[in-house]
Amino acid sequence: MIEVQHLSKRYGPVTAVNDVSFRVEKGEILGFLGPNGAGKTSTMRVLTGYMPPTEGTAIVAGYDVLEQPLEAKRRTGYLPETPPLYPDMRVRDYLTFVAKIKGVPRNQVKARVDVTMEKTRVADMARRQCGALSKGYRQRVGLAQALLHDPDVLILDEPTAGLDPKQIIETRQLIKELAGSHTIILSTHILPEVSQTCQRVVIINKGRVVAVDTPDNLTAKLRGSEAMYVQVDAQGADATQVIQQVPGVMSVRSADGQGGLEVASEAGRDIRRGLAAAVVTRGWGLLELRPMRMSLEEVFLQLTTDDTAAAAPAGEDLHA
Amino acid sequence: MRNVMAIAQKEIKAYFDSPIAYVFIGFFALLFGYFFVALLSAFTTQSMQMMMQGGGSMNVNQQLISPLFLNTSVIILFVLPSITMRTYAEEKRSGTIELLLTSPLTDVEIILGKFFGAMTLYAALLAVTLIHIGTLFIFGKPEIWPVVTSYLGLLLMGGCFVSLGLLISSLTKNQIVAAMVTFAVFLLLWVIDWISQFTGPTTQQVLMYVSITQHLDDFTRGVLDTKHLVYYASFIGFGLFLTTRSVDSERWRG
Numbered sequence: 001m002i003e004v005q006h007l008s009k010r011y012g013p014v015t016a017v018n019d020v021s022f023r024v025e026k027g028e029i030l031g032f033l034g035p036n037g038a039g040k041t042s043t044m045r046v047l048t049g050y051m052p053p054t055e056g057t058a059i060v061a062g063y064d065v066l067e068q069p070l071e072a073k074r075r076t077g078y079l080p081e082t083p084p085l086y087p088d089m090r091v092r093d094y095l096t097f098v099a100k101i102k103g104v105p106r107n108q109v110k111a112r113v114d115v116t117m118e119k120t121r122v123a124d125m126a127r128r129q130c131g132a133l134s135k136g137y138r139q140r141v142g143l144a145q146a147l148l149h150d151p152d153v154l155i156l157d158e159p160t161a162g163l164d165p166k167q168i169i170e171t172r173q174l175i176k177e178l179a180g181s182h183t184i185i186l187s188t189h190i191l192p193e194v195s196q197t198c199q200r201v202v203i204i205n206k207g208r209v210v211a212v213d214t215p216d217n218l219t220a221k222l223r224g225s226e227a228m229y230v231q232v233d234a235q236g237a238d239a240t241q242v243i244q245q246v247p248g249v250m251s252v253r254s255a256d257g258q259g260g261l262e263v264a265s266e267a268g269r270d271i272r273r274g275l276a277a278a279v280v281t282r283g284w285g286l287l288e289l290r291p292m293r294m295s296l297e298e299v300f301l302q303l304t305t306d307d308t309a310a311a312a313p314a315g316e317d318l319h320a
Numbered sequence: 321m322r323n324v325m326a327i328a329q330k331e332i333k334a335y336f337d338s339p340i341a342y343v344f345i346g347f348f349a350l351l352f353g354y355f356f357v358a359l360l361s362a363f364t365t366q367s368m369q370m371m372m373q374g375g376g377s378m379n380v381n382q383q384l385i386s387p388l389f390l391n392t393s394v395i396i397l398f399v400l401p402s403i404t405m406r407t408y409a410e411e412k413r414s415g416t417i418e419l420l421l422t423s424p425l426t427d428v429e430i431i432l433g434k435f436f437g438a439m440t441l442y443a444a445l446l447a448v449t450l451i452h453i454g455t456l457f458i459f460g461k462p463e464i465w466p467v468v469t470s471y472l473g474l475l476l477m478g479g480c481f482v483s484l485g486l487l488i489s490s491l492t493k494n495q496i497v498a499a500m501v502t503f504a505v506f507l508l509l510w511v512i513d514w515i516s517q518f519t520g521p522t523t524q525q526v527l528m529y530v531s532i533t534q535h536l537d538d539f540t541r542g543v544l545d546t547k548h549l550v551y552y553a554s555f556i557g558f559g560l561f562l563t564t565r566s567v568d569s570e571r572w573r574g
């Protein structure tokens with residue numbers, strides 16, 4: 001349904017998107033995950049025909065966005081980062097206007113506006129001016145605007161940004177309901193969003209794709225080699241060498257620069273017994289031994305940050 | 321065509337939903353009314369004098385209506401920049417331009433929609449003056465033809481200003497900057513008129529042809545010259561064309 005090949009976007013000297021390729025199948029929800037400035041918005045703006053790519057091609061709903069922009073746009077709904085509302089217009093008037101310019105047939109405009117307002121739960125605000133809406137409603141009217149012409153493809157740029165937790169849950173629910181009949185790309189810099197809504201994730205950083213997989217696989221892959229945090233009182237000897245010999249251990253490296261070691265092992269193999277025995281038989285002290293679990297947050301951080309930024313706190317809102 | 325209409329309607333709604341339209345119409349009516357009264361009283365004094373001296377009556381069209389419309393062009397100079405300033409600048413600032421540019425619309429449809437939207441408000445301004453001109457018909461017997469051509473001329477001249485205003489608005493995110501620059505350019509085009517009077521005959525010809533307001537002269541005297549029609553039509557067309565180029569290049573720059 002969406003095919004992006006070797007897409008690049010440069011703003012003068014700034015490369016915002018660098019050789020990005022990915023596919024989205026029909027009915028799929030793809031999460032587009034990356035910190036601020038990763039190039040999510042730029043990619044989406046190319047996909048929606050807002051601006052042309054510097055290099056590469058994008059095919060949306062069967063049409064090249066450069067070659068046949070009108071055909072592609074007819075089949076695409078887009079919610080930009082800030083919902084594109086006219087503050088002086090009333091919600092119903094606004095949606096009617098959008099329906100017209102999206103090419104909804106004249107005799108279906110009213111029905112489509114009604115159905116969409118119902119679906120996005122903005123019907124009770126129909127007569128309110130867009131500028132007087134709360135953030136949550138603004139976002140929903142933005143979503144309604146993207147859905148009006150029942151597009152094959154939906155491109156949502158940070159659809160839950162700035163919403164309160166209740167609104168976030170509602171919006172996610174709505175997006176899930178839309179999958180199936182629509183192919184959806186949604187961008188976010190918040191992790192739980194992806195694991196809860198998306199079937200597949202493209203992680204992007206500094207304009208490059210760093211990983212493409214399902215949320216489960218991504219965590220599993222990085223956890224594939226189980227990691228242990230080990231702290232040993234080796235009385236001056238080199239513990240790394242010894243631990244390396246323990247059956248099942250794949251690699252040992254310093255975890256924190258204070259004597260702690262990160263010991264990676266083959267998946268599904270418990271090395272704790274062997275490791276403890278090796279340490280104790282040498283008369284060393286085993287100060288700490290605990291599994292290092294990587295949450296999706298850490299996966300994300302590991303993939304997207306370089307060493308200098310690795311100390312950045314991982315949290316619900318990484319780059320707010 | 322439906323798309324052009326949809327955009328034009330949206331623009332008109334935006335003008336009339338906010339106080340802008342009413343402020344402009346009020347301001348315009350006030351200034352026009354002032355010119356009207358001033359010119360009318362001068363006209364009546366003069367024609368009284370002429371009658372007392374036993375001369376014939378003066379021509380309402382030539383002595384009153386024509387100068388009145390020429391003065392109107394000055395008011396338009398002040399009012400139109402504030403009408404066109406928001407057309408693009410505001411869409412860019414608020415991000416609604418993303419809606420327009422990602423909808424299945426061509427640039428030309430968007431620009432024409434905005435052009436006709438602004439022209440409708442401008443026509444509404446001109447419609448106010450029908451009241452004043454109407455009274456002249458009640459109390460006197462002016463010729464109707466020069467009045468018709470005057471309005472046509474004013475519409476076309478306004479069209480030039482609107483297309484220029486759209487172009488300038490498409491170049492910035494800031495409405496105020498758009499208004500100031502537009503006003504400065506209008507003023508320049510207007511000043512060319514005077515300058516032309518102090519130059520040699522050849523330069524004068526050229527400058528007079530360039531000047532937007534010069535071409536209005538014949539219209540107010542009931543003369544429909546293709547030279548002027550061509551000038552106005554190509555000015556408008558060229559302005560709108562440059563606006564499409566400006567919007568397109570903005571796209572490539574991002």
Ligand SMILES: Nc1ncnc2c1ncn2[C@@H]1O[C@H](COP(=O)(O)OP(=O)(O)O)[C@@H](O)[C@H]1O
Nearest residue numbers: 011014016035036037038039040041042043574
């Ligand atoms: N219009 C623009 N002009 C110049 N640079 C831009 C423009 N838009 C975005 N950028 C730059 O491109 C990079 C990617 O930005 P963006 O696509 O907005 O990322 P994201 O949406 O992931 O936060 C950033 O470094 C940003 O500063």
Ligand SMILES: [Mg+2]
Nearest residue numbers: 040041042081
């Ligand atoms: Mg963004």
